[in-house]
Amino acid sequence: MATINFGGVLENVVKRDEFPLGKAQEVLKNETVAVIGYGVQGPGQALNLRDNEVNVIVGQRKGTGSWKKALADGWEEGKTLFTVEEACDKATVVMNLLSDAGQIQAWEGMKKHLTKGKTLYFSHGFGVTFHEKTGIVPPADVDVVLVAPKGSGTSLRSLFLSGQGLNSSYAVFQDATGKAAERALALGIAIGSGYLFETTFQKEVYSDLTGERGVLMGAVAGIFEAQFNVLRQRGHSPSEAFNETVEEFTQSLMPLIAENGMDWMFANCSTTAQRGALDWKGKFREATEPVLNELYDSVVSGKEAEIVIEANSKADYRNKLEEELNEMHSSELWQTGLEVRKLRPTK
Numbered sequence: 001m002a003t004i005n006f007g008g009v010l011e012n013v014v015k016r017d018e019f020p021l022g023k024a025q026e027v028l029k030n031e032t033v034a035v036i037g038y039g040v041q042g043p044g045q046a047l048n049l050r051d052n053e054v055n056v057i058v059g060q061r062k063g064t065g066s067w068k069k070a071l072a073d074g075w076e077e078g079k080t081l082f083t084v085e086e087a088c089d090k091a092t093v094v095m096n097l098l099s100d101a102g103q104i105q106a107w108e109g110m111k112k113h114l115t116k117g118k119t120l121y122f123s124h125g126f127g128v129t130f131h132e133k134t135g136i137v138p139p140a141d142v143d144v145v146l147v148a149p150k151g152s153g154t155s156l157r158s159l160f161l162s163g164q165g166l167n168s169s170y171a172v173f174q175d176a177t178g179k180a181a182e183r184a185l186a187l188g189i190a191i192g193s194g195y196l197f198e199t200t201f202q203k204e205v206y207s208d209l210t211g212e213r214g215v216l217m218g219a220v221a222g223i224f225e226a227q228f229n230v231l232r233q234r235g236h237s238p239s240e241a242f243n244e245t246v247e248e249f250t251q252s253l254m255p256l257i258a259e260n261g262m263d264w265m266f267a268n269c270s271t272t273a274q275r276g277a278l279d280w281k282g283k284f285r286e287a288t289e290p291v292l293n294e295l296y297d298s299v300v301s302g303k304e305a306e307i308v309i310e311a312n313s314k315a316d317y318r319n320k321l322e323e324e325l326n327e328m329h330s331s332e333l334w335q336t337g338l339e340v341r342k343l344r345p346t347k
């Protein structure tokens with residue numbers, strides 16, 4: 001553990017140099033780790049574990065698209081690729097990376113195999129926190145832990161391959177063996193996390209649902225649409241509206257924020273821009289803070305969980321999501337984006 005001063009607040013975090021991969025491998029050396037679900041997080045975590053020489057198998061519904069993806073990634077049926085229940089049976093560490101709605105449907109079948117001393121792992125606090133809606137109540141004699149990478153499984157894999165890592169939170173919900181925290185950290189390091197910060201299942205799900213509905217996805221999508229629309233309505237060309245809303249943000253200014261913070265990005269823009277942005281920033285904060293509070297309340301009340309469970313438990317939930325993403329894809333905004341991306345010079 002390292003104590004870091006985050007802008008005046010002290011917090012304990014776990015870095016790779018204090019919990020090196022060798023230590024994680026030692027903790028996991030007698031474990032059979034089953035990654036259940038091969039959607040987005042499944043491949044990222046399973047492939048990183050495999051490359052880190054952890055004894056890992058995959059459990060997935062046979063014949064699905066994800067099953068085929070697992071085969072294509074080199075998992076072998078009957079050797080390292082099994083049905084969900086078979087993998088849970090063989091495993092000592094069960095990593096539940098099914099979709100949050102899928103976890104509800106698969107739970108009874110998985111629970112049978114969670115015998116004394118095993119570890120049950122999640123990458124989201126959803127199922128356990130909203131147990132009244134999900135029915136996910138782990139047996140008392142298993143360790144229950146969480147490692148939640150703060151980003152897409154796709155990035156978890158690509159950053160691992162480039163020698164970097166995504167930060168993750170970790171939590172212990174139930175420590176039946178006295179080893180739950182050590183196991184959580186070992187798994188966190190072995191899946192390729194950057195640094196790990198401690199949380200609880202409840203705090204993880206509250207912050208995660210807020211973040212993705214808010215700034216990370218919902219808000220950014222909404223504010224892009226709003227500004228693009230205003231510029232188009234005021235007579236600007238698609239090129240101008242798109243470049244001034246999205247392309248400049250992702251290609252020029254966002255990387256500067258990532259590199260050295262918001263003030264650094266501001267400092268690299270004109271004094272004209274700085275003056276105006278500093279003046280308007282407060283207005284945007286005030287306009288959005290009530291919306292974010294409304295969102296947080298909706299998360300805490302369980303309403304967001306209910307909506308997700310109801311929608312994503314339907315047989316055709318993927319078609320419905322795809323339809324909505326297609327609508328986004330075919331909008332003038334994102335069709336402009338498609339063309340603008342093609343116009344990016346290549347080396």
Ligand SMILES: NC(=O)C1=CN([C@@H]2O[C@H](COP(=O)(O)OP(=O)(O)OC[C@H]3O[C@@H](n4cnc5c(N)ncnc54)[C@H](O)[C@@H]3O)[C@@H](O)[C@H]2O)C=CC1
Nearest residue numbers: 037038039040041066097098099102105106123124152153
């Ligand atoms: N997508 C991401 O990058 C992130 C996901 N998470 C969390 O990780 C977990 C997994 O998420 P994703 O990878 O996005 O899941 P996903 O939506 O890609 O689904 C994963 C797998 O679940 C399987 N599945 C769905 N319903 C099933 C059922 N009834 N029975 C058996 N299998 C079923 C699907 O075949 C699929 O392969 C979730 O708890 C999610 O909140 C956390 C951080 C980021």
Ligand SMILES: CC(=O)[C@](C)(O)C(=O)O
Nearest residue numbers: 149150151152153208212
């Ligand atoms: C990628 C991630 O961490 C999200 C946005 O919370 C999710 O996919 O659920």
Ligand SMILES: [Mg+2]
Nearest residue numbers: 149150151208
């Ligand atoms: Mg998240």
Ligand SMILES: [Mg+2]
Nearest residue numbers: 124208209212
């Ligand atoms: Mg999430």
